Amino acid sequence: MLPADLGRALIVILLWGLNFVVIKIGLDGLPPMLLGATRFTLAAIPAVFFIRRPKVPLRWLLAYGMTISFGQFAFLFSAMDNGMPAGLASLALQSQAFFTLLLAAALIGEKVRAHNLIGLLVAAAGLLFIGLHSGTSMTLTGLALTLCAALMWACGNIITKRVGQVDLTALVVWGSLVPPLPFFAMSLWLEGPARITQALTQISGSSIFALIYLAFGATLLGYGLWSRLLSRYPAGQVAPFSMLVPVIGLSSAALLLGESLSALQLVGTALVMGGLVINVFGGRLGRSSAQALTTASVSDSSQPMMRNASARD
Numbered sequence: 001m002l003p004a005d006l007g008r009a010l011i012v013i014l015l016w017g018l019n020f021v022v023i024k025i026g027l028d029g030l031p032p033m034l035l036g037a038t039r040f041t042l043a044a045i046p047a048v049f050f051i052r053r054p055k056v057p058l059r060w061l062l063a064y065g066m067t068i069s070f071g072q073f074a075f076l077f078s079a080m081d082n083g084m085p086a087g088l089a090s091l092a093l094q095s096q097a098f099f100t101l102l103l104a105a106a107l108i109g110e111k112v113r114a115h116n117l118i119g120l121l122v123a124a125a126g127l128l129f130i131g132l133h134s135g136t137s138m139t140l141t142g143l144a145l146t147l148c149a150a151l152m153w154a155c156g157n158i159i160t161k162r163v164g165q166v167d168l169t170a171l172v173v174w175g176s177l178v179p180p181l182p183f184f185a186m187s188l189w190l191e192g193p194a195r196i197t198q199a200l201t202q203i204s205g206s207s208i209f210a211l212i213y214l215a216f217g218a219t220l221l222g223y224g225l226w227s228r229l230l231s232r233y234p235a236g237q238v239a240p241f242s243m244l245v246p247v248i249g250l251s252s253a254a255l256l257l258g259e260s261l262s263a264l265q266l267v268g269t270a271l272v273m274g275g276l277v278i279n280v281f282g283g284r285l286g287r288s289s290a291q292a293l294t295t296a297s298v299s300d301s302s303q304p305m306m307r308n309a310s311a312r313d
């Protein structure tokens with residue numbers, strides 16, 4: 001990867017990793033459903049007037065917007081409003097990789113390899129460790145809602161697979177037109193007109209910063225750079241960078257929000273990260289080991305032949 005593109009990848013990971021701290025800041029001034037509505041309104045408008053609609057059937061565009069945009073962030077914002085720490089949210093959300101794996105196997109017939117199952121079991125054990133230490137630092141409700149967000153992200157991934165090759169930035173922008181209405185409807189129902197009016201009329205500078213960051217930084221700039229990388233390099237070379245997101249999420253939450261993990265949660269965090277590593281790199285390591293064994297066996301079998309030839313000489 002060229003140094004400039006490596007820099008772009010690191011910018012994306014930084015944007016997405018800090019995203020969770022910024023969400024916490026946004027939730028201090030805006031209720032979760034209203035935060036979602038305003039975030040995606042800003043992400044869609046005025047960008048839709050400058051970016052051509054992707055060549056995607058309307059039903060798939062709606063499905064994408066309702067899962068990866070509305071569903072994911074409705075659950076994630078609610079989770080973080082109900083006791084899910086920013087750092088652990090960045091980690092638990094990565095379970096989308098395993099939900100995607102299972103959904104792809106069940107719905108579109110993709111094969112599940114042995115290393116995928118091992119990674120899934122290791123990460124599940126890590127989430128269990130984290131869940132067992134819920135309390136003042138984290139609630140089970142927050143963890144459950146975060147896992148629901150990961151499932152919605154995975155559903156959006158399957159929809160993206162069904163759509164095929166498409167401009168990812170255009171898909172994100174036009175998909176952002178879908179969630180504002182359901183977000184506003186949920187806000188009216190759950191948060192009420194009085195709270196909406198108060199939040200918007202008394203909006204703070206930190207809430208405005210959070211909205212700008214989430215809409216233009218994490219969404220438009222982040223996905224724009226990411227799609228550029230995917231257009232230049234194989235997905236297998238780009239996707240592993242996303243594993244750095246929870247590293248940035250956990251460290252930034254510790255530095256900026258003062259979040260800390262218990263010993264049990266640290267063990268769980270290590271297991272989840274280990275499961276992700278096995279899921280991404282396990283196949284390559286297995287192939288490398290098999291090639292090494294094959295090379296060694298060929299070398300061993302050729303040695304008697306060489307000795308016999310030497311004896312004849």
